[in-house]
Amino acid sequence: MxxxxxxxxxxxxxxxxxxxxxxxxxxxxxxxxxxxxxxxxxxxxxxxxxxxxxxxxxxxxxxxxxxxxxxxxxxxxxxxxxxxxxxxxxxxxxxxxxxxxxxxxxxxxxxxxxxxxxxxxxxxxxxxxxxxxxxxxxxxxxxxxxxxxxxxxxxxxxxxxxxxxxxxxxxxxxxxxxxxxxxxxxxxxxxxxxxxxxxxxxxxxxxxxxxxxxxxxKNTAIDKIQSYGFNLEEAKNINKWSDFYGMDSVTLAQGIDTYKKTFDTEIIDLNYFIQNIINNYDYYRPLFIKENTKIKKKKxxxxxxxxxxxxxxxxxxxxxxxxxxxxxxxxxxxxxxx
Ligand code: SF4
Structure with a gap:
């Protein structure tokens, strides 16, 4: 029972x-x-x-x-x-x-x-x-x-x-x-x-x-974040702020990477940038759309x-x-x- x-x-x-x-x-x-x-x-x-x-x-x-x-x-x-x-x-x-x-x-x-x-x-x-x-x-x-x-x-x-x-x-x-x-x-x-x-x-x-x-x-997220071209310190920083705001760090890293490439820019203040994403998520949402996302079902x-x-x-x-x-x-x- x-x-x-x-x-x-x-x-x-x-x-x-x-x-x-x-x-x-x-x-x-x-x-x-x-x-x-x-x-x-x-x-x-x-x-x-x-x-x-x-x-x-x-x-x-x-x-x-x-x-x-x-x-x-x-x-x-x-x-x-x-x-x-x-x-x-x-x-x-x-x-x-x-x-x-x-x-x-x-x-x-x-x-x-x-x-x-x-x-x-x-x-x-x-x-x-x-x-x-x-x-x-x-x-x-x-x-x-x-x-x-x-x-x-x-x-x-x-x-x-x-x-x-x-x-x-x-x-x-x-x-x-x-x-x-x-x-x-x-x-x-x-x-x-x-x-x-x-x-x-x-x-x-x-x-x-x-x-x-x-x-x-070991937290495997750090390696995955680095695969988007971030160095170890940057990856740890992304991971730290993701935990603080309660969001997936790898998806965030992928979105930041897309943003940097799209606008050919660097992000100076990561915390400020993440706050912007959170407060204006509808605007930033396209950065985080993953292709071929498979939703896991109970098996x-x-x-x-x-x-x-x-x-x-x-x-x-x-x-x-x-x-x-x-x-x-x-x-x-x-x-x-x-
Ligand atoms: S995932 Fe957790 S329970 Fe599994 S081996 Fe690692 S520390 Fe242990």
Whole structure:
């Protein structure tokens, strides 16, 4: 059974539903779905993949968000309709509040995180938010998580902002308890050893970019930005401002490159230029139209991906099919189709 939290942002009604695993998620209208994988929440090393989607687009990211969704008791969060005014949703297990977000509407991730920790009188929160790019309808706006992880550049960040949903806030809760804790610990050690054989590492350090993983993979965006002819320092600068405003850095780099070539000019003040793009996006939009853009749709993944491991870890063959089945059984106490 999966536990689904439906939040209607228009009438502010909240409903929790239990649904059989085989039943489809309601993707009607412009519903925006956050999905945590079945084994998230227990503290499995390297298991953190979050899926965010609507009926046409899918985006996935490692982060700490999926883990704390499950620790709050939810496999899915579904946001329906749109609010008339900016809101954020605070989830503390069964206590769900939809709160006004006008005071954080124009803020970036770090400022929002600081403000909400104070407002909610809790330092232990996990947030997903949209930045200035999203609220100004930039097509390649992202949803931003802790440590600059993000997803949703193909329309989902914009959709979240269109719903006037500035942020989703999860109270950090204790890990879920696996069915067979001793066996679980054994398998967790096995996974850790196969990823990197060093038992001095803190897999659960808050500063790790992905929950339960110490690899902190290099940001591939910098290389992609450089492929548009920017040097390393310029690429880092583009990436920094993209994170600040909540937009995809590679699409931004491509647009800046087109602008420079079209008008045969250099950009002196990148921050000022990006602000201009955001504030006059209709004018600048043609710079960012990508050819042959393929919107990703939800598709069946392999068994390891379904459980919630990232592709990079799966390439390390961290678990055989038989071991995956045992891991599922010792956590959930039952077999699920993977
Ligand atoms: S291998 Fe990289 S992408 Fe995968 S969970 Fe670890 S840090 Fe994240």
């Amino acid at each position: 999966k536990k689904i939290l439906h939040i209607n942002l228009n009438n502010k009604k909240v409903k929790t539903v239990h649904q059989y695993d085989e039943c489809k998620i309601n993707l009607n209208g412009d519903n925006l779905v956050f999905e945590a994988p079945p084994l998230a929440g227990y503290g499995v090393v390297g298991l953190n993949r979050l899926s965010v989607y609507n009926k046409t687009s899918l985006s996935q990211s490692g982060s700490h968000f999926a883990h704390f969704m499950k620790c709050n008791g939810y496999d899915y969060l579904i946001f329906e309709d749109k609010s008339d005014y900016p809101v954020y949703v605070y989830i503390d297990k069964e206590n769900i509040s939809i709160k006004e977000a006008t005071h954080i509407y124009n803020e970036d991730y770090e400022s929002i995180h600081t403000s909400l920790k104070k407002e909610l009188e809790n330092d232990k929160i996990e947030i997903a938010t949209v930045g200035m790019a999203g609220i100004n309808n930039v097509d390649f706006a992202k949803i931003i998580f802790r440590n600059n992880k993000s997803c949703g550049k193909d329309g989902l960040g914009k959709l979240m902002a269109t719903k006037n949903l500035k942020a989703i806030v999860l109270k950090n809760q204790e890990n879920l308890m696996p069915h067979d804790n001793d066996k679980f610990k054994k398998y967790n050690q096995l996974i850790a050893q196969r990823i990197i054989n060093n038992n001095k590492i803190d897999w659960y350090d808050e500063n790790n970019s992905c929950y339960g993983c110490c690899l902190n993979c 069946n993944s392999d068994s390891g991906e379904k459980l919630g491991f990232c592709k990079i870890l799966l390439q390390k063959n961290i678990l055989s099919e038989k071991e995956k089945k045992i891991l599922v059984k010792c956590i959930l106490g039952l077999n699920i189709a993977i």
